Amino acid sequence: MARRALGKKPQSPIVPVAQALKKLGYDPIPLRSGKGTPPKGWPKIPNGEKDIAGWRGHTVAVRMQRSPDLFGADLDIQRQDVLDEIIRRYQERWPDFMARCVIRHSGGVKVMLIGRLSTDKRHMYSNRYGVTEEHKGGNRVELFTSNDARYIAVWGRHSPPDREYGFDGPQLHEVALADLPEFLDADLNELLAIANEVMEGLGLAMVERGGIDKGDVAFDLVADMMAELEDGRHITLEELEEEASDKFVYVHGRIFDPGSDHFRVKAKVTSQGLTLWDFGTDTVHYWRHLGPQMDVLGPQLAALAAAAAGGESM
Structure with missing residues (x-):
């Protein structure tokens, strides 16, 4: 029987997206099957043209630290009315940034606003509001900067079985990093303060922020x-x-x-x-x-002492 010639494996759909991101100034990596599935050693995975050509997976992410001045404001909000009001306030305060930033969503309510930011800050977040049994993480805004040793997923599967990343407007692999609108370092605290004000104003209860010595x-x-x-x-x-x-x-x-x-x-x-x-x-x-240990022997000794004092037998 003649042996069938082996053809080339079909190219993974993440390859052209990752290649486009690389050419546009970002630092892409593959994820196996959604946002929380990075390959082992992902901070050091090479992403040259030949490397990317052999990638497999369902999601593309970009490393923050190797994507100069990349900035993401993750509006991790569970209620549509709260998100809409935060967006409205941001549009009113920073109209140019909001008109030009890349807006990523993941099939739910929350969105991420992606632009550029020159800062020495690493990681900031608003207060947390509205923690419930259904939404244990509550509602808050979290900021990612290029000083942050993390990644953000930007294309493909968010989570099984069918939740996908998408964009309101241009996708990130269609916009050069250098063309993203710039957010000012001096305005970061105001960005978070507006989110806090909106969440509290719409009736969400704030969770006291913990620390290394409290909570x-x-x-x-x-x-x-x-x-x-x-x-x-x-x-x-x-x-x-x-x-x-x-x-x-x-x-x-x-x-x-x-x-x-x-x-x-x-x-x-x-x-x-x-x-x-x-x-x-x-x-x-x-x-x-x-931690506090359960005192088993103490109650037994107390019972023995009480029995002895009362002349009872055990």
Whole structure:
């Protein structure tokens, strides 16, 4: 029987999108199957023309740090009326930026406004409002800058089975990075303040912002728990304690919330040892062995003492 000649594998649909992004000044990477599925070692994945030609996957993202001055304002809002009012206020305050920025959505209410920003700031966010059982993450605005060692997904699958990224207007791979409108560093606090004002004005209850030393407390860390770092490594908490001995280290939220899609946990060694602050839930996590222990022996001794005092037998 004659052997059938093997043809070339069909090109993945993410390839031309990634190639276009690269030519336009962005730093693309492939994601396997949606926003939270980066390949191992994604911060260092090469993306030359030949590299991209062999990519497989369902989603394209861009690395913030290697896309000079890239800026994203993620309006993580669950109510359409709240989003509409924030957008209206932004259009009124920054008409040129809002008319020219790239607006990405993901099949739900929330959107991301993408432009350029020259800043030394890394990561900022508004207060959190309207946390419910259905929307445990609540509503807030989060800012991504090119000092942030994260990525933003910009094309393809958002999450299975059929939620896709889309754009209101031009897609990111149709607009050069240099042609994006510039947002001013001096206006960042006002951007967040407007969002806070709108959310509060429309009746959403604010969640008190936690910190490394306050908020709900959980004693649930054990040495062999695995943490995913921004550079793609997966290490145990025992190893993380050494790494975070003299600096803050960002950890993916999946360590506490399987549905998390970003690095929302900050780790640092404090006087209590390794401390993880989950700013998605405003919870501070400590080693399990430091937590209050259930006193089993105490009540038994008290009962024995009472029985002896009363002459009762046990």
